Amino acid sequence: MTQGPSTDRGERSYHEPVLASEVAEVFKPLPVGVVVDATFGGGGHTRRLMDEMREGTRFIGIDRDPDALAHSDLAGHPDVTVLQGNFADLGRLLDEAGVPAPVGVLFDLGVSSHQLDEAGRGFSYHREGPIDMRMGPDAELSAAEIVNRWDRGELAAVIRRYGEERYANRIADAIVANRPIETTTQLAEVVAQAVPAAARRKGHPARRTFQALRIAVNQELEALRSGLDQAIEVLAPGGRCAVISYHSLEDRIVKRRFALGAGGCVCPPDLPVCVCGEAAELRILTRRPIEPSPEEIERNPRARSARLRAAEKLERRAS
Numbered sequence: 264m265t266q267g268p269s270t271d272r273g274e275r276s277y278h279e280p281v282l283a284s285e286v287a288e289v290f291k292p293l294p295v296g297v298v299v300d301a302t303f304g305g306g307g308h309t310r311r312l313m314d315e316m317r318e319g320t321r322f323i324g325i326d327r328d329p330d331a332l333a334h335s336d337l338a339g340h341p342d343v344t345v346l347q348g349n350f351a352d353l354g355r356l357l358d359e360a361g362v363p364a365p366v367g368v369l370f371d372l373g374v375s376s377h378q379l380d381e382a383g384r385g386f387s388y389h390r391e392g393p394i395d396m397r398m399g400p401d402a403e404l405s406a407a408e409i410v411n412r413w414d415r416g417e418l419a420a421v422i423r424r425y426g427e428e429r430y431a432n433r434i435a436d437a438i439v440a441n442r443p444i445e446t447t448t449q450l451a452e453v454v455a456q457a458v459p460a461a462a463r464r465k466g467h468p469a470r471r472t473f474q475a476l477r478i479a480v481n482q483e484l485e486a487l488r489s490g491l492d493q494a495i496e497v498l499a500p501g502g503r504c505a506v507i508s509y510h511s512l513e514d515r516i517v518k519r520r521f522a523l524g525a526g527g528c529v530c531p532p533d534l535p536v537c538v539c540g541e542a543a544e545l546r547i548l549t550r551r552p553i554e555p556s557p558e559e560i561e562r563n564p565r566a567r568s569a570r571l572r573a574a575e576k577l578e579r580r581a582s
């Protein structure tokens with residue numbers, strides 16, 4: 264878990280932005296316009312982009328978590344507008360706020376260090392708290408409901424699918440046998456006891472299960488698919504979209520969406536001739552995902568699994 268550097272006020276920072284220089288490199292060539300930080304968090308990336316992009320650039324910060332926006336000292340800045348909402352509704356949020364086509368959209372997925380550090384949010388297997396994991400008020404169910412109410416088969420399926428956890432069946436059995444499970448640390452212990460000893464040596468044994476529950480509670484993959492589609496749709500021609508993902512399920516969605524956009528024709532492969540008339544809508548800027556340097560990982564271990572992909576929107580032409 265990240266323990267960010269101290270701020271000028273001597274407090275621990277809200278969140279240290281990951282791959283910040285690399286993100287700035289993607290956005291620096293853009294003309295003056297609007298940049299959307301769709302996962303505003305502590306505003307770390309926005310702050311860095313304000314320093315590095317052309318004067319006159321305006322920033323829209325979106326976060327699902329009202330607590331993130333309430334903590335930000337950028338909220339009252341004349342160049343920054345913050346909007347509370349889910350980036351799955353990106354198009355509507357920007358439309359309602361009267362925002363013109365942005366020149367840049369950034370997604371820095373997952374949870375912030377601040378959210379992880381707040382035991383009461385229930386995201387951390389290291390900190391005792393309720394099993395909540397809701398990123399914002401729009402999430403309908405808490406992780407406790409999944410853990411204590413879902414039947415064994417559904418539970419195992421979620422842990423397998425969203426945690427890519429090979430011991431999903433054993434973990435689901437153990438959870439059901441130990442109900443009710445009240446706290447994050449109790450849950451972490453139940454999971455740790457369910458996996459074979461050898462698996463306990465490879466990182467924390469509850470990491471994958473907690474990831475799975477968080478993804479399910481917040482419908483993170485659905486939000487990513489929808490948010491990415493809308494970002495590409497609303498971007499101005501020549502505008503850029505950058506996404507930092509933290510696990511393979513997210514990265515695969517981003518990689519495929521960018522590849523689809525760069526590939527032109529979207530007809531089903533079994534059609535003998537193209538009927539869609541679509542030209543490529545994107546140019547991929549990162550053939551391979553950009554990874555953090557060893558120095559960044561040393562400074563900020565949370566950056567370890569980060570992968571940055573970026574693409575540029577092309578003028579649409581009928582083929």
Ligand SMILES: C[S@@+](CC[C@H](N)C(=O)[O-])C[C@H]1O[C@@H](n2cnc3c(N)ncnc32)[C@H](O)[C@@H]1O
Nearest residue numbers: 280302304305306307308326327328349350371
């Ligand atoms: C990794 S943090 C971003 C940190 C930020 N880049 C910074 O430098 O401070 C991810 C943030 O995105 C928010 N978030 C995650 N999924 C979201 C969604 N679907 N819609 C809006 N915000 C989301 C989380 O609440 C969290 O504050």
